[in-house]
Amino acid sequence: MRVFSFYEKASRAFHDYPSLSKLIVIFTVSSGGLVAYSDSKSYHNVGSSQTDFKKKRVVVLGTGWAAMSFLKNLDSSKYDVQVVSPRNYFAFTPLLPSVTCGTVEARSVVEPIRNIIGGEARFWEAECTQIDAPNKKVHCRTIQQVGSGGKEEFVVDYDYLVIALGARSNTFNTPGVEENCHFLKEVEDAQRIRRSVIxxxxxxxLPNLSEEERKKNLHFVVVGGGxxxxxFAAELHDFVTEDLVKLYPKAKDLVKITLLEAGGSILNMFDKRITTFAVEKFSRDGINVKTGSMVVKVTDSAISTKEMKSGEISSIPYGMVVWSTGIGTRPVIMEFMKQIGQNKRRVLATDEWLRVEGCRDVxxxxxxxxxxxxxVMEDIGVIFDKADKDKSGTLTVQEVQALIEDIIIRYPQVELYMKNRNMKNVVSLLMDSQGDDKKSLEMNIEELKSALSLVDSLMKNLPATAQVASxxxxxxADCYNRMEKCEENPEGPLRFRGEGRHRFRPFQYKHLGQFAPLGGEQTAAQLPGDWVSIGHSSQWLWYSVYASKQVSWRTRVLVVSDWMRRFIFGRDSSRI
Amino acid sequence: MRVFSFYEKASRAFHDYPSLSKLIVIFTVSSGGLVAYSDSKSYHNVGSSQTDFKKKRVVVLGTGWAAMSFLKNLDSSKYDVQVVSPRNYFAFTPLLPSVTCGTVEARSVVEPIRNIIGGEARFWEAECTQIDAPNKKVHCRTIQQVGSGGKEEFVVDYDYLVIALGARSNTFNTPGVEENCHFLKEVEDAQRIRRSVIxxxxxxxLPNLSEEERKKNLHFVVVGGGxxxxxFAAELHDFVTEDLVKLYPKAKDLVKITLLEAGGSILNMFDKRITTFAVEKFSRDGINVKTGSMVVKVTDSAISTKEMKSGEISSIPYGMVVWSTGIGTRPVIMEFMKQIGQNKRRVLATDEWLRVEGCRDVxxxxxxxxxxxxxVMEDIGVIFDKADKDKSGTLTVQEVQALIEDIIIRYPQVELYMKNRNMKNVVSLLMDSQGDDKKSLEMNIEELKSALSLVDSLMKNLPATAQVASxxxxxxADCYNRMEKCEENPEGPLRFRGEGRHRFRPFQYKHLGQFAPLGGEQTAAQLPGDWVSIGHSSQWLWYSVYASKQVSWRTRVLVVSDWMRRFIFGRDSSRI
Structure with a gap:
């Protein structure tokens, strides 16, 4: 990640938006203060559209977090980049729940992908229908009719393919969900939910309705306690109590919000203190939280749940359901998995360098x-062989220590295990399975296996979050930028099942914390280490982090001014 | 119209938006200046929902300019008001062309109707399907499914009915228009056009397209030179040249905008100087203006026109067509006209007091x-009789002068005629048809007819504009507010075909001018009298007038901040 000084940032802003410099000149001159001026040229180079055959062709599928972050960081002068996606914009998805209630406008959280990739790269508004890895081709279909011949199909060739297609909402095949529920994955979903609430x-x-019917229409159900x-439940509660009750005074006492979670608690990936706080806050707000309650069917007017403990099935009438339970694999990825022999897996698998297993350059x-x-256990034999330099059949502490850095980079679960057990160094790790008495250590392969036997149990899949994707x-992008350089000077760990070193270090995730806005300007934040912050201060932290993380100066200013608009005028309830 | 001082305005703003006062307090305290504070209570009274049977029931159909202006000015404490409309918001339609290109956001030009009518009045989101004047009932149908029974129908009783349903776009039955063209009457239309441009x-x-196909997709046709x-043509041109060419550099030289007008000139209701300026400006901008060219057919890929002079028919491929030629009567109004015996008319007729001819209380x-x-000619006999007080069979100038004020109020065309001919007073009018020599005038009915014979020729229908509706x-609303008072003390003109006076003065339109934004910050303004203003200064005038005319503080601030956003960041091109 590059760090910009204020001046660099400002000058980038001038390049992106030439009129900003005009404006700032006006402002600063009139205030008699510092005059900043940037002789702005257009940032979007009208680059040569001819394909440069010396450059490798990189095709990126998708315009979500992963694709955007890749494209933003890629040195596009080194590759011939093409992007295929049905959406010609990137959406800042963590603010989608805010869009559903108009706290932030849809247009403030999107940025045209062409602004991100610049003039050099090419973008095709189409969906990928098939990945043909053996022939290095991607089949695409436009999302709109082109001419009178309907949707058009075309094929894009690649040297490297970057799949960042995201996931679809997972209904777990629950009957009626697809037809009757709202999802919350795309900007259009958020806009639809907003209209639906109104x-x-x-x-x-409406006149002539029974009390029962009014209550039914004002029963909002959220499925999924993530x-x-x-x-969304919190945003909806604020929208109703802060804005809608003024316009619909009779509806005030009829509104009910229910949050259903099949598991034992809501926000189960957060610290327990946060979960408890959230449950108490929701209970004060009158939001009905039901855990251990699994949705088994949704009709057009009622939702049926099964209590996990008692097995009891009940049905509740509703006005609107938002389904937010988890993610599933897209059909085009499932097809691709069959093609490359991953058909037994549930999710497309890559190695630690993000390369898809079973094919090349994808x-x-x-x-x-x-x-x-x-x-570690899969490779324990080769690890032992590499470490046993004198081929004595046993390892000394020195021999293990010489390799431990490479082992930790290649198998990060080893470090995690040591941290979890408060082990200071590799000696403690190896000692752990032995008796205390064996001070001068020499171990055979069985003893090494026994020492590392529990290490792999700590492996966990990364969560499906914007942070990971980004x-x-x-x-x-960093790997791509340094491809040639690292070919010559590999910087990765030792290859245990081969010669030499890996070109790059494997991907490693750094968890920077997570927010859960709980409504009423209360936000729970879980930050690295054991730091948990709940309350107004976290709300401001949330505001500032989310404002700073916006993809461009434009979205940054827009989101902040949306917050100010909401603060002053409340949310709009027009049905558009 | 009421005039507010700054303080009254500010205090109203505090009432509308309680948090504004918070904010202003913060701002003013921190600047050490004047501290303004308003102890804000909620502006939206949660009024008694019981129908007060002493109050007359006023039912308003529609939430456009006419309805909004009526509701805003009506003293709602005097009536039991109900509003029926499929749109729960008022839209500031003059900014719709700006919404099509993202110069202004859709949400900035709408205001929830419930904010306008306050808590006392009731709003039903439904469309009127039938007006039953004999039984004083309105039949309505909800626009959405309610419960599992589909759309619901209900009936609303009224004592007074105010029809403000607006008009529909007129296709003049041209084949293919309904299916293939965009209209520009509703907020949704503007949003759809925006997506369609992108x-x-x-x-x-897209790849693999011929130059011809690319040109076809980038050919934008606007039908109607009003x-x-x-x-819209000007906005689109600005959007393309200021923003889109940066993102789609290859499209730059392929874009073509064509404006088709069946009549002899564009902007034909404006002064000739404005029309000429507009044509020259468009020609410099490369917008292709074709007058005397009538659209005869639209298919999904080409538009056929007939040259009015030569009769030649030609067909041009297009990417998008916006149809903006005129207005037609809605089906529910046509049904109603049949019912009340107006079936021979093209438009629903009212008298000068806006009462529908042929039924009561509508x-x-x-x-x-x-x-x-x-x-005047229809009533010339009764006018003569009323004026001839001494029943002499002839009128003196004095007798006419005694009545002239009432005549002018009842028949405004008389005043218009006198102004047009530069006549100072009624003597000149009566003298005009006589010889100059007859100084002491005494005229019989035939002479009066001859003097007034040309007066009616100046009658013109009012234009279908927001200004007239408003x-x-x-x-x-003013008539409704003073209904009882004016019953006792009528303030209208003398009834010529009856006894006494009319309760109210008839409606009279005051033309306050008209704007035509021409793109590139050039606006033509035609103001009362003969004042025509063209150029940058008019653009600022336009900005300030349109900003000040916004329906609420919220829309005012939003529109102005949209203009600022556009100025700094350009328009967004995300397809949402």
Missing amino acids: DCFEKAT PTGVE YALGDCATINQRK QQGAYL | DCFEKAT PTGVE YALGDCATINQRK QQGAYL
């Missing part, structure tokens, strides 16, 4: 793939 | 109705 209020205030579901990152971390994109 | 650019930059069509205003101004709404 619809429910308009319906509930951060998205929780945040990379996958973000929600559409999982890193298949190599187990770090993967930046990592992969 | 679609055309995305399509034109203010809306002209403004008023109509805005684009859905026309005032059927009574002709003035009619305010006028009608």
Whole structure:
């Protein structure tokens, strides 16, 4: 990650938006203060459109977090880049729950992908229908009719393919979900939810309705107690109590929000203190949280749940359901997995360098793939052989120590295990399985196996979050940028099942914390280490982090001014 | 119209948006200046929902300019008001062309109707399917499914009905228009056009397209040279040249905008100087203006026109067509006209007091109705009789002068005629048809007829503009507010065909001028009198007038901040 000084940032802003310099000149001159001026040229180079055959062709599928981060960090002068996606914009998805209630406008959280990739790269507004890895081709279909011949199909050739297609919402094949529920993955979903909330209020205030019917229309159900579901429930509660009750005074006492979670608690990836706080806050707000309650069917007017403990099935009438339970694999990825022999897996697997297993020059990152971390136990034999330099059949502490850095880089679970057990160094790790008495250590392969036997149990898949996708994109771009350099001077760990070193270090995720806005300007934040912050201060932290993480100066200013608009005028309830 | 001082305005703003006072307190305290504080209570009274049977029930159909202006000015404590409309918001339609290109956001030009009518009035989100004047009932149908029974129908009773349903786009039955063209009447239309413009650019930059196909996709056709069509063409040109060419560099030289007008000139309701300027400006900008060219057919890929002079028919391929030629009567109004015996008319007729001809207690205003101004010649006999006080069979100048004020109020065409001919007073009018020699005038009915014979020729229907609708709404609300008072003390002109006076003065339109934004910050303004203003200064005038005319503080701030956003960041091209 590059760090910019204020001046660099400002000058980049001038390049992106030439009129900003005009404006700033006006402002600063009139205030008699510092005059900043940047002789702005257009940032979007009208680059040569001829394909440069010396450059390798990189095709990127998708315009979500992973793709955007990859494209933003890639040195596009080194590659001939083409991007294929049905959406010609990147959306800052963590703010989607805010878009559903108009706290932030849809247009403030999107940025045209062409602004991100610049004039050199090419973008095709189409969806990928088939990946043909053996022939290095991608089959695409436009999302709109072109001419009178309907949707057009075309093929794009690649040297390297970067799959960042994201995932689809997972209904777990629950009957009626697809037809009757709202999802919350795309900007359009958020806009639809917003209209639907207003619809429910308009319906509930029509004449000639029974009290029962009014209550039904104002019963909002959120399925899934993860951060998205929780945040949506909180946003909806604020929208209703802060804005809608003024316009629909009769609806006030009829509104009910229910949050259903099949597991034992909401926000289960967060610290327990946060979960407890959230449950108490929701209970004070009148949001009905039901855990251990699994949705088994949704009709057009009622939702049926099964209590996990009692097995009891009940049905509740609703006005609107938002389904936010988890993610599933897209059909085009499933097809691709069959092609490359991954048909037994549930998710597309890559190695630790984000390379798809089973084919060449194809990379996958973000929600559409999982890193298949190599187990220590699978390689214990080759590790032993590499370490045993004198071929004595036993390892000394010195021999293990000489390799430990490479082992930790290649198998990060080893370090995690040592941290978890408060082990200071490799000696403690090796000693652990032996008796205390063996001070001068010499171990055979069985003893090494026994020492490392529990290490692999700590391996966990990375969560399907924007943070992971974004770090993967930046990592992969960095690899691409230094491809030639690292070919000559490999900087990765030792190859245990081969000669020499790996070109790059494997991808490693750094968890920077997570937010869960709980409504009423209360936000819970879980930060690296054991730091948990709850309350107003976290809300400001959330505001500032989210404002700073916006993809461009434009979205940054827009999001902040949306917050100010909301603060002053409340949210709009027009049905558009 | 009420005039507010700054303090009154500010205090109203505090009432509308309680948090504004918080904010201003913070700002002013921190600047050490004047501290303004308003102890804000909620502006939206949660009024008694019980129908007060002493109050007359006023039902308003529509939430456009006429309805909004009526509702805003009506003293809602005097009536039991119900509003029926499929749109729960008012839209500031003159900015719709700006919304099509993202100069202003859709949400900035709308205001929830419930904010306008306050808590006392009731709003039903439904469309009116039938007006039953004999039984004083309105039949309505919800626009959404309610419960599992589909759309619901209900009936609303009224004592007074105010029809402000607006008009629909008129296709003049041209084949293919309904299916293939965009209209520009509703907020949704503007949003759809915005997506469609981006679609055309995305399509034109797809791989494997011929130059011909790219050009076709980037050919934008606007049908209708009125203010809306002209403004949209100008907005589109700015969007393309200022923003889109940066993102779609290859599209730059392929874009073509064509403006088709069947009549002899564009902007034909404006001064000739403005028309000439607009044509020259468009020609410099490369916008292709074709007058005397009537559209005869639209298919999904080409538009056929007929040259009015030569009769030649030609067909041009297009990417997108926006149809903006005129307005037609809505089906529900046509049904209603049959019912009340107006089936021979093209538009619903009202008298000068906006009362629908042929039924009682029904008023109509805005684009859905026309005032059927009574002709002087129809009433010439009764006018003569009223004026001839001494029943001498001839009128003296004194006798005419005694009545002239009432005549002018009842028949405004008389005043218009006198102004047009530069006549100072009624003597000149009566003298005009006589010889100059007759100084002491005494005229019989034939001579009076001859003097007034040309007066009715000056009668013109009012244009279908927001300005007319808005003035009619305010006028009608004023009549409703003073209904009882004016029953006792009529303030209208003498009834010529009856006894006494009319309760109210008839509606009179005051033309306050008209703007035609021509792109590139050039705006033509035609103001009262003969004042024509063209150029940058008019653009600022336009900005300030349009900003000040916004319906609420919220929309005012939003529109102005949208303009600033556009100035700094350009328009967004994400396809949402």
